[in-house]
Amino acid sequence: MRMRIIVYGVLSLLIFQSVFLEASKIKKRLNNQEAVFDSSPKFSLDYSPKKAKKVHWQISNTPLFDWISPILENVGDSSSLIVVPPEIAHDQLIRNQVYYFRYKTVSKKKNSAWSRPFRFSVGLPSPLEYHWKYNPDVDEATWHALLPYFLPSNHPLKNKLDAIFSSSRVTANLQTLQAAGFKNLEGWKWDKVIVAKHPHLPGYLIKACLDDQYALDDKYLIHRIFGAEAIRSAIEENGYEEYFKVPHKWIYPLPQSFTNEENGPKKHFILVVEDMDILDKEENRKMFRQIKSKKQLSALYHLISSQGLPDSIYIKNIPFAKDGKIAFVDTERYQLWPVEFSKLAPLLSRKMKKHWQKLVDKP
Incomplete structure (x- = not known):
């Protein structure tokens, strides 16, 4: 028993050290001293360009990177400095608003994990502007x-x-x-x-x-x-x-x-x-059939039932995106009950269909 405790203790320490070291690596993978840029954002990457073949970088308006403009994503030759040209920054980024940058290295053997999102802005962050000229055709x-x-x-x-x-x-x-x-x-x-x-x-x-x-x-x-x-x-x-x-x-x-x-x-x-970059109809249908996580399906049921989303039991309204997440794209009707949960069940695997029914039947 004592030996087992010692072994568990050693394993726990090793796991902690591994997680700590990995977190440290991620934390250090950007050398930027600057987070507010005048016009052209520049990102200093903390890695040796000789050890990677390519660099894949992205910029998003959320730290989760749920949406990425295709103009703000690139896979290019290995370099320790990524510079967003001023014309692209002007064309794609709202001045004075917060964005997030991340990157990973690409090599023949394997790709690295994504770096920790780096928060930045072009100009000091400030409220959005709504200076619209009134259209007299509208009351x-x-x-x-x-x-x-x-x-x-x-x-x-x-x-x-x-x-x-x-x-x-x-x-x-x-x-x-x-x-x-x-x-x-x-x-x-x-x-x-x-x-x-x-x-x-x-x-x-x-x-x-x-x-x-x-x-x-x-x-x-x-x-x-x-x-x-x-x-x-x-x-x-x-x-x-x-x-x-x-x-x-x-x-x-x-x-x-x-x-x-x-x-x-x-x-x-x-x-x-x-644009959520969703899958086509056939691929979306396959993804729903291949859902294996009861936790994910339970979360979907809870979200639809708690928010009253009667249109979100149709998979065309909640398609899978290419990043693997389900995107709620039709959001017109909400806080409306009842919801016909049975309509989603036929599109699930036999195992997930049973789990879905348990969720529906649960008082």
Whole structure:
């Protein structure tokens, strides 16, 4: 018995030392003395370039790296200094806002773990800006109610959106949307709201009610923001970050211009959302069939049931992303009960189907 205690003690000490050393390595893998940059962020990496073939780095707006613009990720030749060119920083990063940088080395034998996220900003952190010119086509009460949920006016995306939507009445119908360069994502159609991407907006999607969609009211796009924030809060409060994520969403007020007589009343707003880089339909179906973690499935059940998410039992609304997390992409309806949990069960493996049913039956 005494020998067993000694062995356990030695093993515990070795494990502690291993964890401590690994944590120390991660902590030391960035040599930066600077966390606030004037224009071009520079990151000094603590490793020997000779020992790695490539360096893979990422920049995200969250320390969990749930969303990454494809422009802010790169795998390049081994180097101890990563410099983000000023034009990319200006084009992709909101000035005065906090971002996170991480990297890992890539070699023939194996890749290193990700470094600890390094917090930085371009300019001293300060509140977001919402300097939007009022559109008299919208009643003042509606404008001011939606204003706090607008895309920040200092967001790099604003100038790109302005350039696209100021050239013509892009949202008149599907043809005008496509003529402006948008690709309608028909493969992932959640409802009658149009979901589209544009080559000049990497890392983002838009959701729009078109002018010729008479039955749709663009003002109700705000409910998707409310739902996303409710789900995000629930994920954080329950510590479910390793399993789930939800995109940030903003309202973009369309420019005041262009008469529109043929396609019905003009819509004044669209929704801009982070692209969660989700899997296609078949891959998503496979991933749900391959779920093996009861803990993950229990977390999914708890999140859906506690938040009242009746649309989140359809896997097209909670697809797996390429980073392995489930993304809650359709967030319009929340705090609504009952939820038909039985609709998800047929898509799970036999073992997980039984576990799901136990969760549903539990009083």
